[in-house]
Amino acid sequence: MFHKVKDVVALPGLRLGVQFANGATKIYDVKPLIARFPAFGALEDEALLSDVRVDVGGYGIIWSDELDLSCDELWEHGEDVETPFDGLMSFADASELWGLSESTLRKAVASGKIMSGVDARKYGKQWVVTRDAMQREYGQPVVV
Structure with a gap:
């Protein structure tokens, strides 16, 4: 199921704040990803982690041609966050x-x-x- 990403921001502690088009906000922890896939170890560099942006069309997020995450990964493994802007x-x-x-x-x-x-x-x-x-x-x- 496609959950369009509208915005993403790097947060302290190797986490990402992800806003979806449907009004939901999730926090995605990058640490388990780094543990499973060595290529994502580059994200321990705060400058690179902060360079995150939404991929064209909102299908995911990207850092470079080699590092990206799908909207489904972010949706399924992100932690729901309640904000005054939900919905x-x-x-x-x-x-x-x-x-x-x-x-x-x-x-x-x-x-x-x-x-x-x-x-x-x-x-x-x-x-x-x-x-x-x-x-x-x-x-x-x-x-x-």
Whole structure:
């Protein structure tokens, strides 16, 4: 199952903070990976570990042509973290996950189907919506 990665950041203690398009956040511990696969030992260098970035399309993360991890590995072996932002996502991410256009979501706010200030809120030019509101109005996402 594909869980699109939106952002990643290196954390102290050979860990990664990974944010997914579905609004979830996980902490991935790199130490077991280093123990199992010697090539990942290079990540003990904090400068290299900090150079982590999301792969094109969100299918994983990369450091170099030789070092990368899939989104599935991060999802399955990452530890769930509760944050105040859990379940929040941009209209762009929600529209991709549910196979809708952003204009459909803006119309849903205008009509009151998704309540502005309760289910969704605009910050600057960016709309943010709750996962619960999307599931209530549109069911389960078509992309995980």
